[in-house]
Amino acid sequence: MHFETPWEERPANSTEVLWRYSKNPIIHRHAIPSSNSIFNSAVVPYTDGFAGVFRCDNRSVQMNIHAGFSKDGLQWQIDHDPIQMLAGNTELLHSDYKYDPRVTKIEDRYWITWCNGYYGPTIGIAYTEDFRQFYQCENAFLPFNRNGVLFPRKINGMYAMLSRPSDNGHTPFGDIYISYSPDMMFWGKHRMVMQPAPFVESGWQSTKIGAGPTPIPTDEGWLMIYHGVIHTCNGFRYAVGAALLEMERPENVLYRSRRYLMTPEVPYETTGDVPNVVFPCAAIHDDDGKIAIYYGAADTVTCLAFGYISEIIQFLKEDTL
Ligand code: BMA
16 A cells, blocks of 8 residues: 655744644535535545545534545545444444544554444444445443544554543543453453643643544554643633553553644634634554644534654653643
């Protein structure tokens, strides 16, 4: 598989560790006929281009996930119809809604995790080999849970998933846990990874946090990009941070950014259905250490930001919690 990471150089006048794509948003809210908004979506290299799973809320504001394809990772063709799940390791295809997908390649399969409506939000799992036929598996957890993110390989022989136990609404708390599974059916060995930061230490992540893209293996540990939330007098504000987790024991946090990497600043992030949200769900990276982060902006559109893995790690170490 050959791919070129979507890329644009850092603007000459910028010192940011992550910089935004000049043509953001890459996917507009009405990119398919039925959509109210397309955001918080996940993409991976696939064949000679890219494939993805997109969160499309329709004009009844029903939340669902749609497959999509792209040659360059920038221009996307998104299926007009939502993914229809087939039975994988379960007959239970119950799903009141689907949102915030992540896609993780593990060995020869692409695994999708998402927030699945089953008497409240929990973590749905499915796999596909071709982004045409998707096989739904057992939900990973009891409700209520969100932000289920798989690691791209087994750890000590087990599948591993980050998640964020939550409540049935706009949860005012939230910690990142890790859980393990021998078979993608039964999940256990739950361990705490990270909690919100003390307000006086790092206010932007003081209310709740949740894992974003699939963690990236580096020489120094797993690079986990995550979102952090502060509760302001105008509601929640979602920003982006990163941490390094120990390779064989990712429940151990090595470094964690005190400063945010990115916070809602530009109009497509501060204005939309839910203002002041940047919500990363995927990252494409290559051997040169370039990274392209896909994020939802203001719960309305899908955007891209770029950076270098080495600079992100440097940034964490300079000022760690
Ligand atoms: C979370 C999820 C996300 C959303 C965020 C901000 O609880 O619903 O899909 O982006 O809130 O509204």
